[in-house]
Amino acid sequence: MRHKYLQLEVEISACRTQGLQQQAVLAIGQELNRRALGGPAPAAWINQVRHRGSLLGSQLEDPLYSDQELAYIQQGEEAMQRALGILKDQEGWKKESRQANGDEVLSKVIPDVGKVFRLEVVVHQPMERLYEELVERMEAMGEWNPNVKEIKVLQKIGKDTVITHELAAEAAGNLVGPRDFVSVRCTKRRGSMCVLAGMATLYEEMPQQKGVIRAEHGPTCMVLRPLAGSPSRTKLTWLLSIDLKGWLPKTIINQVLSQTQESE
Template sequence: MNQHRHINSQPTVSDTLNQVNGQLTDHYQTQLSNDSRTFPLNALYSRSPSITNKRMFQVRRTFLLIVTFDVIFMGLLWIIYNQIKNITIDEAFINDVIKYSIKTSLFDVVGLSLLRFILLMIAYAILKWSHWIFVAFATLGSTGFIIAKTCVFTISKSDKGFTDYGILIVSFILAWIEIWFFDYRVIPHERRLREALNHNDRRPLLGSNSSRSTSPIPPTSNYHSINISDERGQSFYSPVPSIEGSDAEETNIQPVRNIRSDSTISQSMLGTPTSVIEDYNDDEYGKQADEIIERIWGIYQDNNCWIPESKSSDGLDVIAAKNFPKWGKIFRLTSTVTGSREDLVEILFERQEDMSKWNPTVNDCRILEVINTDLYVSYQLINEQAQGIIAKRDFVNLSIRRYIDGIAILAGQACNYPPMPAKDNCVRGENGPTAYIVEKIDDTTCKFTWLLNVDLKGWLPQYLINSSLASAQLTLIESLRNYLSKTVDITSSFSSSTGDLTT
């Protein structure tokens, strides 16, 4: 730590920072002098609620594509059906449409898909309603008609009814896919997106002196917050350059926690006072954190009836599992790691945003909201598992750091955070009681335990989930060892080179 500070205090770096500050100040003053730019930006924000209300979310567009696919696919099946029977389109039109009979014609199934298309397009594309009643009516009507038609339909003797009833079955399945997708995908997804947009879109365009903010960077005099949120819940912030000559930090602003200067965690977030989430106050998060730690500690001390699941090739890393009535299966990895307790805590908690650099199973890791020194809301995106069978999963957790009898507990559990809604390109999973537990053996060795309880969501075989989670645990502990060894080597070489320069 002292070495980093010594390097950052060199005159060359200070002169460079002063020069950059001067250039940013000149640019910022030029922008302030141009009053004509302020009005369009504020006007854009004033119109943002109406834009939000008129937008069509991607999940709804996907539903409308399914409806369109329904009518096109059924029409194509009807044409292929007649081609199989060596009937031209003109003859099929005369027989099935002009001389229509429910006992012999299959064109009514195509017409049924067309009616569904018209009804659902009017209700959900033009009028943009969000109630399930229209798709329920379309599916119920289609189901009743298909069942009635099946009872009176005359089976063709040439193909023994395989093609005939195949078309009826496909129409029945498509109708139920539409209601399933709308009820289980469109409605909950749009509700979460609207909550996030309503939560963010009505924020003031420029940062005020309000003490409450849902952003990781609280609105202070050092930031102009342009907090227009898009469908992915992203926010953008424009830093105001510091006054020329103000190299020293203000003494009234204390960092939330100390980290190494080369960490990728946002310094603006960690160097500001505690921010507050609109939906929950700090006391409620603190209470939830206490409950999570108590739960984790009880599981950690429970040594009965753990069933071995897997282990590493050298036998040093052992994974066992146990079913708990409330949480289901919890996996426990126990191992010994070469490294100090402080280094492990710093890597796994303070520098959590660096995890994607050394853990191949993690694609992205971010701190969304700092509550206090040992408590924050974090986001993690996991890569595909089991050779792509398990799609990407992302998680939003309440992350806690506590020490009990000298044992470091780095716990996490799923929490509700409206500014980070579920995304369309991955599945939102939920963590149950999960924690890294680091117990000091000596100055250079620690006992490492990882309790993992996760609901991956989706329809996945349990054996595949078990194999994937066990593999992820073994991958993390191996990657952690490699990262620690590289860190020690770099630190040693840096220390030796610094000693040579000093002498």
């Protein structure tokens, strides 16, 4: 009986995460269509944050950051560098699934991270509109992303870093229990490319909630680039890593997730 319950819970867990990337990308495109119709290495960069040069010789300086804020900034930078490093390494990726339109989900196992998933798609929207929806209107994500029930910005630090709380949408039957995430997110523009990265963090003002399992993202990132020869479309590369926590072994979650993706 316990074995059957374990199998049922694993299946429910898979339903929570199956097709996560494809569903979200599709939802982004649908939301944007609806609207249409109606830097340097982390350590070097952190050392420059406290005191920046004045603009055109003025004596004005950016506000100083607290040690905790600097720690969040550095954590966001490190998440971005780690995620980009994973994407840059072309070795060891295995095909998980392939869609009829040619989109593929790849995966590999990273030491100290676990299994990560990579998706590359072309979104039929300009990069600036994607940036607006994913960054500037982040708190509205729950209105169109089927995997997100609610997302709130808990703290904004400078121009590029935010702390967020995300409540995942509940799975059918809710046998696994609701999950939430507290993450530090970092956004950088590098020429025509935009990188959105993040990872789990600790935030005293948002302790673990009763009855909700605190899951973890990261490192994760989205890389947005205008499609060569077609600036009205965007190439999106998404690196996804999620630890659902709870008592289910990661190996079982990854195995069921992989099988589910292949069946889509």
